[in-house]
Amino acid sequence: xxxxxxxxxxxxxxxxxxxxxxxxxxxxxxxxxxxxxxxxxxxxxxxxxxxxxxxxxxxxxxxxxxxxxxxxxxxxxxxxxxxxxxxxxxxxxxxxxxxxxxxxxxxxxxxxxxxxxxxxxxxxxxxxxxxxxxx
Amino acid sequence: xxxxxxxxxxxxxxxxxxxxxxxxxxxxxxxxxxxxxxxxxxx
Numbered sequence: 001x002x003x004x005x006x007x008x009x010x011x012x013x014x015x016x017x018x019x020x021x022x023x024x025x026x027x028x029x030x031x032x033x034x035x036x037x038x039x040x041x042x043x044x045x046x047x048x049x050x051x052x053x054x055x056x057x058x059x060x061x062x063x064x065x066x067x068x069x070x071x072x073x074x075x076x077x078x079x080x081x082x083x084x085x086x087x088x089x090x091x092x093x094x095x096x097x098x099x100x101x102x103x104x105x106x107x108x109x110x111x112x113x114x115x116x117x118x119x120x121x122x123x124x125x126x127x128x129x130x131x132x133x134x135x
Numbered sequence: 136x137x138x139x140x141x142x143x144x145x146x147x148x149x150x151x152x153x154x155x156x157x158x159x160x161x162x163x164x165x166x167x168x169x170x171x172x173x174x175x176x177x178x
Contacts, residue, residue: 008172017170018159025154025178033154045160046151057147058139059173090137098173099139101148104167114139118175126170129157133168 006123007042015130017043022051023092054096059114061095066117073118100126104133147173 010017021028023045029038038045048054068074099114100121110130113121140147149171150160160171 002164012167015168015170016164017172018161020149020151020171020173021154021177027177032174038154041155044157045154046149046159047154048151053149053151054159054173056137057149057173058137059170092176094176096175098175100173101140101146101171103161103164103169103171105148107161107165109140109142109144109162111147112140112142112166113174130168130170 009127010130011042013127013130013134014099015134018046019043019050020046020053020098022048022054022096023115024049027092051096057099057101057114059097059099059131062097062115062117064095067095070117076118102126102129102133 001054021032023032028045033041033045097115097117098120100111101109101113102111104110105132110133111126138146146161148161150162151158153159161171
């Protein structure tokens with residue numbers, strides 16, 4: 001429900017979204033998408049098993065200490081577990097970092113936030129960037 | 136290792152198969168803002 005409400009705010013700006021993932025589709029379906037019908041999602045989920053696009057967009061792998069010595073990682077897990085989430089298998093590479101980029105209507109980067117550690121921008125920050133990019 | 140795109144740079148290419156069995160290309164979405172979100176591992 002939360003995702004749907006956020007998506008409505010995103011769609012109201014006329015914006016699209018592509019989520020790029022690299023794990024095996026079967027694992028993604030069981031974990032990230034919790035067995036929901038992916039074809040029904042209003043955004044694209046692109047699979048890059050070889051992580052070619054991760055490399056091309058300059059997204060690096062973290063060092064072990066960047067992940068396992070980061071107190072935010074443990075705070076996040078604790079918060080999720082308290083909220084009733086379950087621990088899931090970690091995927092094929094826990095060190096691969098991601099990033100969020102907003103491309104404007106002309107094809108230029110309007111917002112860039114490559115990860116340096118296990119963190120993500122707040123949805124509000126992305127919505128504000130999309131609002132600016134939409135003019 | 137390539138550098139990450141910075142604000143003002145032209146977006147890098149992106150053309151990949153989708154989990155639903157189709158294909159998505161950034162060029163096909165030109166004309167509207169697009170969030171490109173590279174996720175970490177599943178789980």
